[in-house]
Amino acid sequence: MKNILLLSDFSTNSENAIHYAMHFFKNEKCTFHIMHIHKIGSFTSDDLMNSPKESIYESITKEPKEKLEALVENLKSTFRNANYSFETIIDFDVFIDAINQAITNHKIDFIVMGTNGASGVKEVFLGSNTINVVRKVHCKTLIIPEGYTFTPVKKLLLPLDPHDAIGGKQFIELLGFIETYKLHLDVLRVNPNKENPKLEQEDLSNLALFDCSYHVVNDVPMDFAISSYMQTNTIDFLALFVKNERFLEHFFSKANTKINLSKISKPILVLHP
Incomplete structure (x- = not known):
């Protein structure tokens, strides 16, 4: 229940x-x-x-x-x-x-x-x-989103900025969500300024047991990377890891890790630490 x-x-x-x-x-x-x-x-x-x-x-x-x-x-x-x-x-x-x-x-x-x-x-x-x-x-x-009409959910996109890690409570909850609703996971690792070159290796190691799609984008702002990916791939849902202390910076700053949610036309699942 x-x-x-x-x-x-x-x-x-x-x-x-x-x-x-x-x-x-x-x-x-x-x-x-x-x-x-x-x-x-x-x-x-x-x-x-x-x-x-x-x-x-x-x-x-x-x-x-x-x-x-x-x-x-x-x-x-x-x-x-x-x-x-x-x-x-x-x-x-x-x-x-x-x-x-x-x-x-x-x-x-x-x-x-x-x-x-x-x-x-x-x-x-x-x-x-x-x-x-x-x-x-x-x-x-x-x-x-305003005016959004339900369609069957098949693919979920998880965008990760250089501060996001695969693991912990948020990722476990996301896996539970994916398993319950039988979704395919697309992971998009975005490194706008190539902050941490080891992230890709860590991600692949943590995702080795999961059936998912994994993509890395370098030298591109987060906002543009997500928008482009959703235009070129069939995505039904977006998942966001929200860290409260970084929320305003994450969504409202002019930094390359900004996510402009006004451009996201799909439902969003928000997960906290």
């Missing part, structure tokens, strides 16, 4: 990510915890005065509760999967605190979310909520 946390702000993009999850996990027994994190500040005194017989909690949760219930009914009727069960969560905590609490309380295995929220305000790459989840939440996270 898997516990999947689905984040919903009732936007088209979050609903699209939820639908992706319905397809992706269709062969597994899952409980989907659909969570809406509400901002207290969006309510006014008029909202509370309209329902004087209800408690404050009931007043401010009524609308999101109805929306979540309608969403669940729609998912049940659309996907009709006997392996699926649904729970709803409404929280008023700080966004990241609410997610971390849900992960602990419900033993969450995966988070699934879209790249941008209902506000339509986009960060440079992902959207502020998605960025914060990647940076601050230590749970396997599936990020679904």
Whole structure:
């Protein structure tokens, strides 16, 4: 039984990510915890005065509760999967605190979310909520691009910069993911400045027992290497090893190891140390 946390702000993009999850996990027994994190500040005194017989909690949760219930009914009727069960969560905590609490309380295995929220305000790459989840939440996270339609997943690309190593918890979790969903692994080692010539030998040694494709690209920026590889190879998924202390540098700097996620049109699996 898997516990999947689905984040919903009732936007088209979050609903699209939820639908992706319905397809992706269709062969597994899952409980989907659909969570809406509400901002207290969006309510006014008029909202509370309209329902004087209800408690404050009931007043401010009524609308999101109805929306979540309608969403669940729609998912049940659309996907009709006997392996699926649904729970709803409404929280008023700080966004990241609410997610971390849900992960602990419900033993969450995966988070699934879209790249941008209902506000339509986009960060440079992902959207502020998605960025914060990647940076601050230590749970396997599936990020679904805006408007992406599910297709069967067969090949996963793992790009590695000079600071990434094959091994440790992240790689073990990735291997488990690949085995569960019967994926082929493509490894792309990118050395923009030829920092460590021994990396290729180490990689080949660590990958000797695995059926995978391995490629090395030298003297090319990470961003360009990934983009070119995905254009010339059929890739259905991208996996990223995220080291929190390097996150901003890794994604936002002008360095050759930068990854511009706005150019990645496929779902992304984020793994933490």
